[in-house]
Amino acid sequence: MEKIMKITEVLCQTLQKKSIDILNAMDLVSNTKVLLRDLRNDGWEPLLNEVMDFCGKHEVEIPDLNRRYADVTKSRNKHDNTTTLHHYKIDVFNVAIDQQLIELEDRFSSQATELLSLCASLDPRLDIFDRSKISTLVEKYYPADFSNQERAQLECQLLHFQLDVCNHPELSSLPSLADLTNGLVKLGKNSHYPMVDRLLRLVMTLPVSTATTERAFSAMKLAKTRPRNKMRDDFLRSYMIIYIEKELAAKITSEDIINSYDLVGSRRGKFKLIEM
Structure with missing residues (x-):
């Protein structure tokens, strides 16, 4: 062992x-x-x-x-x-x-390996970027998410997408497809390539690892105990996000929470007075 x-x-x-x-x-x-x-x-x-x-x-x-x-x-x-x-x-x-x-x-499995390999061909900064493989990815695994017209649009957008990412310094230096997707949104380029952006978002949902899923179920066992079995879905969802994303939650200060509470809607009581 x-x-x-x-x-x-x-x-x-x-x-x-x-x-x-x-x-x-x-x-x-x-x-x-x-x-x-x-x-x-x-x-x-x-x-x-x-x-x-x-x-x-x-x-x-x-x-x-x-x-x-x-x-x-x-x-x-x-x-x-x-x-x-x-x-x-x-x-x-x-x-x-x-x-x-x-x-x-x-x-x-062989099917999962093929799917992940086809997804990897989406990165225009790599030599394995292949528009034919991307078309195969869409036709084989996402037929319900793209119409025939949208597939044609995707092929046209891929040409510009490849050149744009390779020539833009802020995009070419990003380490992963997830960061590249965020970079397109940050620079407003996702509106130029809507079909590419849709495909990237679909690929980002692939469960390459079950670690996050397993972490979520483990957290749910700790959060929704017998005394809390009447917890509503909205509150449970918010609680789970804070519990799972502890790194992000650690950056939120008490002052931020107080300000958000006081600014959202009308409250009978205020944690602090808002300066006029």
């Missing part, structure tokens, strides 16, 4: 981030699969030698690997000719690695 966790550590830490680069994430998934397969094929003998050295150093009795393995969970009346070597290599070592590979395949 220590060796498996060392291999998957980098991928796990990357997927925990709220905003990650799609290409780097997919590279890490592929690299993790390769390393796990290499460990399965070539890692047993080195591991066994490490165990033997540890046992010899600490005077631990080394079991006979060719002896029949006695499984205390099974009935003694059942005849099982499984050897100790077979049990630890096949039933423990290989199974532990296979479970990790199966989970990676389930979470990052």
Whole structure:
């Protein structure tokens, strides 16, 4: 398990981030699969030698690997000719690695990998920017979000979008597609490329990582307890945003809250007097 966790550590830490680069994430998934397969094929003998050295150093009795393995969970009346070597290599070592590979395949299937690869072709600052792949992305995964006329508009806007992003210093230096989407809004260029902006926003909703979703459900268990089961959806939504986005909430001061409370609508009582 220590060796498996060392291999998957980098991928796990990357997927925990709220905003990650799609290409780097997919590279890490592929690299993790390769390393796990290499460990399965070539890692047993080195591991066994490490165990033997540890046992010899600490005077631990080394079991006979060719002896029949006695499984205390099974009935003694059942005849099982499984050897100790077979049990630890096949039933423990290989199974532990296979479970990790199966989970990676389930979470990052060929369809999900294709979708993320097509999304990565949206970045005009990279050599993989490909209008044909973007058209495939829209036709295959977002057919209900774009009409035929809007798809034609998208193809026209992509030409200008590519040149504009690459030539604009404030956009070309942004680190990710999410930042690029925000940059278009900040500069008012999203109105020039409405179809591109729509596609970027759709791509930003892709659950590359389940960390935010899992964090939301964990927070909900803490927030909506039995005494609070009558909490309305609006209040729960606001509470959850503050709880999950703790980094942003930490920047809000008590003075900001008081000012917002006093300025929104008419209140019977005021936290402080508003200067006229």
